[in-house]
Structures are given as structure tokens and as C-alpha cells.
Amino acid sequence: MAPWYDGPLVGLDFETTGVDPSSDLPVQVALVAFDGRRWGERSVFIVDPGREVPEAAVAVHGISTARARREGLSLDETARRVHRGLKRAVNEAIPLVAMNASFDVTIAAVLFERAGLSPLCFDRVIDPLVIDRRVDPRRAGKRRLDALCAHYGVLLEGAHDAGQDAAAAVALAREIGRRFPEAGGLDPLRLTALQAGWHREWAVDFHAWCLSEGRPGLAPEEYLWPVRLGPRPPAQSEREPSTMSMSSSEERGFTTASRMAGAPSWVVGTTKAVPLESSAADHS
DSSP, X not given: OOOGGGSOEEEEEEEESSSOTTTOOEXXXXXXXXXXXXXXXXXXXXXXXXXXXXXXXXXXXXXXXXHXXXXXBOHHHHHHHHHHHHHHHHHTTOOEEOTTHHHHHHHHHHHHHHTTOOOOOOOSEEOHHHHHHHHSTTOOSOOSHHHHHHHHTOOOOSTTOHHHHHHHHXXXXXXXXXXXXXXXXXXXXHHHHHHHHHHHHHHHHHHHHHHHTTOXXXXXXXXXXXXXXXXXXXXXXXXXXXXOOHHHHHHHHHHHHHHHHHOOSOOOOOSOOOOTTOOTTTTO
């Protein structure tokens, strides 16, 4: 059986009105398919969020309020299109690739809830950011999509275009999988569960660093991945990364994955977690 990085994958990316996945809305969406050898179906479109697009967001992706209103699909139609695409992937057991998945997957879950669509089970998710942090934790430098693409030799043209970013995330995930068998050699279900634990370990460390620097720490839901299910602060024992064994990480990962499978809805979150050296644009 071929490893996941040589099999079918679906890339997801949103450009949005801001960096809070529980309250900000999409202005562009991309779903891109890779069949293991070549690129397949590609769906990229503008979305009308039904509100003003802040100038700070326009400066990132270039999609103005006027353009979104003129060219964009409604939020409900966007939710239906994304739901159809992701449901097909779920039904065919095709892994979903998203850079900083807790942002994009939460955006999708919020859209589905607001449109009255059934929740999906995100149990096969590949996140290049989470995996890269785990397999190469001591590397200096930024870990935004553009920085990771440069590091791994992946072409990224037109950053902050959802279609380009989604395709680059897929290519990046495949390259990381090839280089690091501790990720590439795992079944996607197992890898997804482990990434939930890896992200939580990173969040514990980052939260501690923020407090040591006199900065606000992470909100409880920011410990969760790939979708923020709701406030659940870490137990006291989980606040000490040095005492955290792999088995406990895996257990938390599988618990999170099982909760995802039965989760009826999204739960409100706040700002998304970013690594020490990154900006809030890591999902792009």
C-alpha cells in the first residue's frame, strides 16, 4: 500500500476577513484535488461575507469589500460547496491537507453549522505546520507557508491566493512526508490522532513562553486541533512538557479525534495559535 503522500489528497484554504476562525468569515475558498500523480479537480471562488472586509485583511489577500460583493457567492452557497467537496473526501477516506488546520477546519465547521449542514468527521487531516514543528523543532526561522515552502523547496506562486496556497500546502505535506518517515510512514488516521497531541504539546510550551514574556497566553480552545471543539483547559499535569510521555500524548490525540467524530457542532473560539517566530498568517 502506497504511503499517504503518494496517494490522493485534498487541499483546503480560506482567505478571510480576519484571524479569528470562530467569528471571521471567508472571502475566498479553494479546494484542490491531487490523485497521487497529478492535479485533479480545482474549485477556487470568491465569497461575499456579508460584511465589510477590513483594510488590514485586504492588504493581505487583496480582496476588497466591493469585489467580494460583486463576484462572491453567498455564505450558504459557499458552505454547501465546501461541504460537498469535503464530504466526498471523507466518504472516500482521502486525507485533507490544510496549513495550520485548526484555522481552516474551524472556519469550515463554523460555516456548516451556520448553514444548518451536518458536521463532518475530520479524522484524516494532514497539517504541514504541526508536523514540521514536531519533526524539526530546533530549526530557527519562520514557519509561515512561504517560509516552509522555501525551506523544503516547494514552489509557491502568489501567496495569499487560496488556490495557490492550497496547492502549495499539499505539495509541502507530500515533501515533509517523504523526508520524515515518522510522519510519512503512518496511516492517516494514526497521524491525525498524533498531530492533535503534538499540537497540544506545542501549545503548552508556547503558552508558557508567552507568560514568561509578559504576554497573554493561549485560550483553552487553542490547545485543540484540528477543530476547536470548545473550552477545555489543560490539566495541571499537562502544563509540564518535560513530564509528558509519548503515550500520554497519543492518548490525548485519540481522545480529541474521537470527540471530533461525535461532535455535533462548532464552539466559539478566540484568536488562533501562532508559533513564536510567526505572524497570524500561518494558515495562508
